[in-house]
Amino acid sequence: AQSVTQLGSHVSVSEGALVLLRCNYSSSVPPYLFWYVQYPNQGLQLLLKYTSAATLVKGINGFEAEFKKSETSFHLTKPSAHMSDAAEYFCAVSEYNNNDMRFGAGTRLTVKP
Amino acid sequence: DAGVTQSPTHLIKTRGQQVTLRCSPKSGHDTVSWYQQALGQGPQFIFQYYEEEERQRGNFPDRFSGHQFPNYSSELNVNALLLGDSALYLCASSFYYRDRPYNEQFFGPGTRLTVL
Numbered sequence: 001a002q003s004v005t006q007l008g009s010h011v012s013v014s015e016g017a018l019v020l021l022r023c024n025y026s027s028s029v030p031p032y033l034f035w036y037v038q039y040p041n042q043g044l045q046l047l048l049k050y051t052s053a054a055t056l057v058k059g060i061n062g063f064e065a066e067f068k069k070s071e072t073s074f075h076l077t078k079p080s081a082h083m084s085d086a087a088e089y090f091c092a093v094s095e096y097n098n099n100d101m102r103f104g105a106g107t108r109l110t111v112k113p
Numbered sequence: 114d115a116g117v118t119q120s121p122t123h124l125i126k127t128r129g130q131q132v133t134l135r136c137s138p139k140s141g142h143d144t145v146s147w148y149q150q151a152l153g154q155g156p157q158f159i160f161q162y163y164e165e166e167e168r169q170r171g172n173f174p175d176r177f178s179g180h181q182f183p184n185y186s187s188e189l190n191v192n193a194l195l196l197g198d199s200a201l202y203l204c205a206s207s208f209y210y211r212d213r214p215y216n217e218q219f220f221g222p223g224t225r226l227t228v229l
Contacts (some may be wrong), residue, residue, distance in 0.1 A: 022194045043117070043203055043220035044156070051215060090155050094215055100169055101146075101218065103155030 002027040002093045006010070006104035014112045018076040019063075022106045023091030026072065033074040034092040034101070035065055044090065050074060086111045115140065117206050117221035125227045126194050134189040134224045138206030144168075145187040146218060147179060148203040156203055162187050163209055191226075199228045 007022040010051040025031055032051050033039045036044040048059025055067045074082060118137045126132050126227055144163045158171035163179035168195055181187045185206075202225075205218035213214035 036220075041222070043222045044205075045220070046217065049217070092155075099159045100161070100171060102158070103148075105153075105155050 002031060002095050002102050004033075004091045004093050004102060004104040006107050007089050008107055010108045010110065012064075012110040013081045015083055016080050017060060019074040019076070019081045019085065019109065021089050021091075021109065023065075023070050023074045023076065025074060025091075025093045027058065027093060027095060029095050030031065031093045031095060033065075033067060034094075035059065035063070035076050036090045036092060036103075037076075038088045038090065040087075047076070047089075048088060060063075080110075082112045083111050085109060117204055117219050119202075119204050119221040119224050121224060122222070123225045123227075125229065127229050128194055128196060130194050131176070131190065131192045132194060134191075134202050134204075134226070135188045136189070136206075136221060138185050138202030138204075139219050142206035142208050142219070143185050143205045144209050144216065145181060145185065145205070146205045147187070147189045148205065149173070149198075150201040150203055150223070151202070159189070161178075194228045197227050199226060201216060201225050 003026045034049045035047040046083045048057045051069045058064045063078045087105045090106045092101050094101045120135045146161040147159040150156040160170040164219050165181045178190045201223040203223045204221045207216040207218045212224045
């Protein structure tokens with residue numbers, strides 16, 4: 001079965017610094033990969049998704065992620081952190097025609113002024 | 114468009130009791146999935162309903178059951194509550210496209226269940 005591992009439960013950056021949140025996946029078939037953001041006391045909001053098209057995926061709020069099959073990775077980046085980016089971020093994977101989406105444990109991003 | 118709505122927002126129960134959580138999907142969606150998110154963890158897939166039937170199920174015991182109504186809304190029922198059932202329960206809706214390999218899910222704000 002597919003799974004994801006998020007490296008680092010907490011990441012802290014300064015405002016304006018690069019954001020890098022790491023995600024590695026395991027899947028026996030070509031995966032579909034997602035990044036979600038969760039603000040306190042709210043549900044999940046989709047940031048971006050990889051669905052076997054372009055390997056560099058651009059999402060909302062200036063985030064992007066690159067699918068690297070050789071490294072089984074799908075790391076999330078943003079060139080310049082903003083205070084409003086502080087939240088919990090989840091990487092998720094699903095397989096073809098399989099809506100059983102598997103989530104990582106999450107990474108809490110803190111942005112320091 | 115109201116998006117995915119869930120009720121109630123918060124719920125407190127005691128061990129052994131039963132609970133029912135409700136979800137209304139985003140307008141136009143026909144598929145509802147339920148997830149359990151324990152504190153400090155990622156969501157875990159419970160099951161998915163489509164055409165009023167359970168289409169897929171995660172690794173959860175039979176104490177967890179569900180239902181989907183003709184208007185596509187859904188209920189999650191949990192019997193014989195355990196302390197470990199305390200969590201945020203998320204509902205996600207999607208539209209099932211037969212010719213697409215995946216169907217984007219939209220999440221509701223969740224119901225926080227506390228079992229004492």
